[in-house]
Amino acid sequence: MANEKVTSNDVARLAGVSQSAVSRYFTPGSSVSKKTSEKIRVAAEQLGYRPNILARSLITGRSRIIGLVVAYLENYFYPEVVERLSKVLQEQGYHVLVFISSPASASENVDQITQEILDYQVDGIVLASASMSSELAARCHAHGVPIVLFNRSQDDERLSAVTSDNRAGGRKLAELLLSLGHEKFGYIAGFEGASTQRDREAGFLEGLAAAGKSLYRRSVGNFRYEEAQAAARRMFGSDDRPDAVFVCNDHMAFAVMDVLRFELGLEIPQDVSVVGFDDVPPARWPAYNLTTIRQDVDAMVAETIRTLMRAIDNGDDQARRVTLDGTLVVRGSTRKCPATSN
Template identity: 45%
Template sequence: MEQASGDDPAEPGRSRPSEGGRRARRVTSIDVARRAGVSASAVSRAFTEGAYISRELKARVMAAARELDYEPNPLARGLITRRSGMVALLMDELSNPFYPEALQAFGSELHRRGKRVMLFAPAPGEPLEDVLPQALRYSVDGIVVASAHVTSALAEAARKAAAPVVLFNRMLEHGGLSAVTCDNHAAAELVARLLAEAGHRRPAFVAGLETASTSIHRERGFAAGLHQAGLGAPRRVSGGYTYQGGYAAALELCRGGETPDAIFVANDIMALGVVDALRRELGLDVPGDVSVVGFDDIPAASWPSYDLTTMRQPLRAMVSETVQLLEDQLESAYPKATTVTLPGRLIRRGSARLPPA
């Protein structure tokens, strides 16, 4: 078994500078072995941390590698070390600006740790549970699932996976998978209490995807906060976590003249649609007629056209905790599902009447 003995599969390395028009062929460990007059196995050992090789032999290999501009291929190495240095990110909501931001944050955090993100975005209509095995086939060191579409089939596949899986900004109702989320319940409870304290009496809630844990926990927290303030359950409609869905939800809430005086919206991209519908289609004043509070604090929330009061998610901390959970699980022979919950922070802007901080 070559793998056990540390032999190096003939891996493509960096390119030899092209002499003519023809594209450079990749320099392989075989080329280095030939130039140095040693075995391919010696080349592999020279590039493997802690492998046995005499000082003289190593020097000869390294000189040949320098001459040929050779660099070992991390994928070939991954076949030996069973570490590819790649983390798969399963993400299917890139049209919500929260996710491109998260993607950048994962890129930075993993780069800091000498790793890379491989993004797996399902094609339109492709279920996420079909994408997970594809990611596994690339020998990734771990998988982050950042999607509202975490079905039980996906969870089952993730639990059986040969690589650690962590849910980002989602959790399973009944556990079984590691997860990092904002404390959605506590954050929504606070929004409800502040809206009630400011005198709002006809609160409404715009849900996201009905099956998403984020939306469910934000709705529960909001209802709990209203209850504590002596108010009844809010009216509620669903906006499917899109701008267009939020726009339509606001129109539905205001149909028949029963206009709410406060709308808590389960994410910001929907809240922008809510504000546009209230102002541009219904001629209502925000926050004069209706207070609107969002969730996430995406960049557009701070643009003067919206000036959206919102619950900020601690994005960088959430990303860092997610990567740490992956590393912990990778190191552990008996990994345990762990849930990390981080507090949100209310960002007060101009779209809601709230009591002073």
């Protein structure tokens, strides 16, 4: 419990220079002579001094903290995001402060959390799988704190957002299933309020419509494993079942596949083709081997950070909406060719 707080003053005293010199030594781009640099380096080393980021940020107005709001890490898309985002920010001298928003009380909860985030004087906010009231968005804006919606967009045009092209992804999946000769299409939806849900479904329907087809069955899984199981039971419990199903994300697709195989005794893809969205790691595990749309997490993270930094460094005020391509990854959960159908 020895309170061995070392300040720039201690270093200055030991090195025989002023406190400002020490401060300058630790501020890249400041002018310090070789000689004093060396004295300070030695003294700082000896005392084990490191600048206090909090004190620094009090005066610079920059905390080098990015607030990340995330709702549920059960969907293994998000752990990847947290890891990549933290890692890349870390390399740039920033760090991530995590806020978990119970998906329960949706946006009200996010608003409260965002208040807490602002208390930490963060330099930016990343909202993953969570939306926020536009009133609060305005407030962040007023504080000069940039916000980036990650894997989510919102009507408010003043908010930056980085997403995959969910609509195009849905369309690609429809086209794939059509090309394989499927006829009866099921869709298992995520949480209805989510833009990913809306866009993926819209794209899928669009793709079907282009071939004169439409949805045969629809059910809601709310992005949750258990609810997706229940949805699958409803959709496939009777005999007039779809012969192909698009599940709004991989996480739910696993639940659907498990029900089809282990409860209903159906074969994938012989009896039903299943496609998902995200390409989380288990999708390529042989147990699932799921055909899906890959969201390029690295690219999404890179764009997110680019957006943040542009706002932080250049005070770039205007919203930036980036939509990245998702690539279709065909695996074993869809049948091989149209010939063997029905």
